[in-house]
Amino acid sequence: MDNDSDRIGAEIRRLRKWRGMTLDALAGQAGMSKGYLSKIENGTTNLERRATIKALADALRVSVVDLTGDHFIADRANSDAHAAIPDIRIALMATTLDLPHGQSKRPVEELALETQRLAEARINCQDTVVGRGLPPLLTDLHATATADTNDRRPALQSLVQATNSTAHFLKNLGAVDLAWVAAERGHQAAQLLEDPIYIAAADYARAQALVGLGAYERADAIARNAASLLTLDSAPAIEIYAQNILTAAFCSSLGGDDPADAIEEARELSEKIETTNAFWLNFSRSNVNLWRLSMALEAGDHVKAAEVAALVDPKDIPSKTRKLRFYIDNARALHGLRRNDGDVVQLLHKAEKLGATRARHNVWAREIVTEMLLRARRDAGGRELRSLADRMGLLHAT
Structure with missing residues (x-):
């Protein structure tokens, strides 16, 4: 059976009841019909736009991350990438740029190379590598950046890149609050560089x-x-x-x-x-079209999104992380047009092959699979869909 707690709709229903709100009340405050909200809560339609999630979060008086974060993803404990989040949290919370932090055992040149290695690993969806490397890198960079030596400036430069990588890594895993902390630390380092x-x-x-x-x-x-x-x-x-x-x-x-x-x-x-x-x-040139695709999806224009997606050759996308996102956005466009479920699943499979953890925890991919899975109950097919849903933690045996 489906794990109901893994759906955004179920989280919306839980928060609505905790607030003591009726379907009519929440729908009215979020600017949507009662019937549409009921379908969202029951998982019979998928959430397709950030604006809809934001409207519901505002009406429920919670943040967007309370609806889309990693707190209700069932298999996060089995993800090596998610397992790194506590160590990254400690590395950020136990350091500051205002006070010295001992001495790094690695020279600043080695830290710069490690910073670039992890940045490259992140855009190539090597999330386990990134998760293991970031905590000691952040700690060592803070130590060097707060020391009164000639290495301070290059350490601050590397810290801007390292926190940039950290923020994007955490955001992709749903730990968005901590991503903001990392980004703020990078901003502080950049201000010191002037x-x-x-x-x-x-x-x-x-x-x-x-x-x-x-x-x-x-x-x-x-x-x-x-x-x-x-x-x-x-x-x-x-x-x-x-x-x-x-x-x-x-x-x-x-x-x-x-x-x-x-x-x-x-x-x-x-x-x-x-x-x-x-x-x-x-x-890059192809990157501009990826932005066009995302904007069309957020506008709810699936026809335009599909047209833009058709202009993109995945071979022209320079990084795996952007290519992964393209496949998911292309799947969103086709799903919004109610194209063949098999074509949508194949696009999600391509994304999963590039980065399993990131694809399986992507909020849009999970919404699509949940909605298709409920429809698939009406027939005997959907083997590939059920397999994908199982890997996402959306299908569990009782």
């Missing part, structure tokens, strides 16, 4: 963490301010600028603004430079 490129890169991580928390207006403001800091006189500055304006456009589009100008500006910038993959953010 370098606009590092500050804007750290602010990109902050904005992304806030997107995960559902704080879209603040994320929009931070990303816009980050972009304003940059002079577009180098490829890294252009890449970081473009990622920030796309983040701002994504956030403002959730409120109904048209993102077309930002998308076109980013596209033009992508044509002018050869990417240097600054801060491992993977800005």
Whole structure:
């Protein structure tokens, strides 16, 4: 049978009852029909947009992460990546840039190489490698960055990258509150460097963490301010600028603004430079289309999303993590158009092959599989779907 606690709809129902709210009351406050809310709670329709989740979270007086975080994912204890989260938490909470932290046993050059190794591992979905490497790296970088030596500045530079990697790693696993802590630490390090490129890169991580928390207006403001800091006189500055304006456009589009100008500006910038993959953010020509795809999905325009997805050749996507996200977003588009379930499942399989932990814990993938699984009960098919649901922890024997 399905593990009911693994569904966002079940969490919404639990919180609604705890608040003493009727279906009518919650639906009215969230701006949706009672029938639609009932389908969400029962899992007979999947949540497709961040705006819907945000509206429900606001009406329930909880955060978005209370509905989408890792606290109700059944198999997180069996994930090596999730097992690293307590050590990362300690590494962040037990350190500060305001006080010395002893002495690192590794020279700053070795720490810089390790920082880059883990950044590359993250974009290639090697989550176990990243999870094991981040806690000692964060501790050692803090020790070197707070020492009164010539190694302080390069340690701060590596710390901006390391906390950026940490924030994205944690966000992908659903630990968004802690992702914000990591991003804030990177921002603090960047401020000490007084370098606009590092500050804007750290602010990109902050904005992304806030997107995960559902704080879209603040994320929009931070990303816009980050972009304003940059002079577009180098490829890294252009890449970081473009990622920030796309983040701002994504956030403002959730409120109904048209993102077309930002998308076109980013596209033009992508044509002018050869990417240097600054801060491992993977800005590229194909990356702009991935943003277009995400924005179309959040607008509920599955036709446009499918059209954009058809323009993307996965071979042109430079990182596994972005390719994984493309397959999931493509699946969201086809599922929204009620295309063949088998095609949707195959896309989710491709995402799972690239990064099993990340794909199985992705909120959109889980919503799609849950909804399809309930429909599959009406027939004798769905073997591949049930297998995928089982690996996601959504199907359990009694």
